[in-house]
Amino acid sequence: MDLKYKRVLLKLSGEALKGENEIYDKEKLDEIVDQLITLANNNLQLGIVIGGGNIWRGKLASDLGIPQLNGDYMGMMATLMNVLALQARLNEKGYNKVIVYSALDVRTISSAYNFIEARQKLEEGYIVLFATGTGYGYFTTDTTATIRGIEIDADAILMAKNGVKGVYDSDPKVNPNAKFFEKLTYNDIVEKDLQVMDQTAAILAKNGNMKIEVFDMSGKDNLVKMAEGKLPSTTISK
Ligand code: UDP
Numbered sequence: 305m306d307l308k309y310k311r312v313l314l315k316l317s318g319e320a321l322k323g324e325n326e327i328y329d330k331e332k333l334d335e336i337v338d339q340l341i342t343l344a345n346n347n348l349q350l351g352i353v354i355g356g357g358n359i360w361r362g363k364l365a366s367d368l369g370i371p372q373l374n375g376d377y378m379g380m381m382a383t384l385m386n387v388l389a390l391q392a393r394l395n396e397k398g399y400n401k402v403i404v405y406s407a408l409d410v411r412t413i414s415s416a417y418n419f420i421e422a423r424q425k426l427e428e429g430y431i432v433l434f435a436t437g438t439g440y441g442y443f444t445t446d447t448t449a450t451i452r453g454i455e456i457d458a459d460a461i462l463m464a465k466n467g468v469k470g471v472y473d474s475d476p477k478v479n480p481n482a483k484f485f486e487k488l489t490y491n492d493i494v495e496k497d498l499q500v501m502d503q504t505a506a507i508l509a510k511n512g513n514m515k516i517e518v519f520d521m522s523g524k525d526n527l528v529k530m531a532e533g534k535l536p537s538t539t540i541s542k
Contacts, residue, residue, distance in 0.1 A: 334397075351453070351456045353434045354383055354445065359386070360379050376442060401428070401429050402430060447502065453512075458514070466521060490542070515540070515541045
């Protein structure tokens with residue numbers, strides 16, 4: 305297998321694991337896990353950040369009379385559940401070189417985050433899972449992905465979307481005439497207020513000169529195709 309990159313930070317949304325009425329869909333989970341194993345066996349170094357939107361998002365807090373910060377910590381814990389689900393399925397399928405780093409202190413089931421060790425583990429063929437976001441409220445997992453991508457010195461962030469092949473000027477699910485962008489700069493994201501990631505993430509990516517590829521994860525083997533450079537995507541760079 306000819307891969308486009310040697311080391312990537314994959315950003316998955318929690319939604320990618322969601323069933324119709326359940327927080328997890330086994331088929332979706334395993335489709336992702338099978339592709340991760342294929343890529344890792346082909347020597348792609350994989351760091352992964354996953355969101356928590358299938359379980360909880362901080363912005364739901366206000367409806368319950370919960371302050372945003374408390375809600376944000378709940379969101380960070382949701383990302384930990386998703387990481388544990390990925391880890392368990394990777395292990396069950398025989399891929400045991402998996403390490404979980406958590407920004408929040410959850411020592412019984414995760415390791416304390418250390419970027420130098422994380423790089424070493426990637427070199428050794430470990431799939432490195434980053435849980436609990438940045439460990440701070442008022443941030444997102446997009447920002448986490450950018451920070452971790454920079455810290456592990458990834459060649460690119462692969463930002464997975466569900467059902468859209470990249471970035472458009474408006475929502476293509478709503479507007480059939482939405483314009484697709486093949487290439488964008490970090491400034492475009494901020495200035496055009498494109499809804500692909502939050503502005504904090506865009507500015508950090510700019511400062512760290514971290515290339516981002518936005519792609520559609522929802523087709524069969526799309527992650528593998530993306531890693532091989534065989535899928536359309538939007539590239540965000542300088
Ligand atoms: N979150 C946070 N700090 C972080 C990362 C996440 O407070 O560094 C919280 C935030 O409340 C967010 C939730 O965790 O709504 C779940 O993450 P995200 O919304 O990024 O997941 P997605 O919607 O992409 O599945």
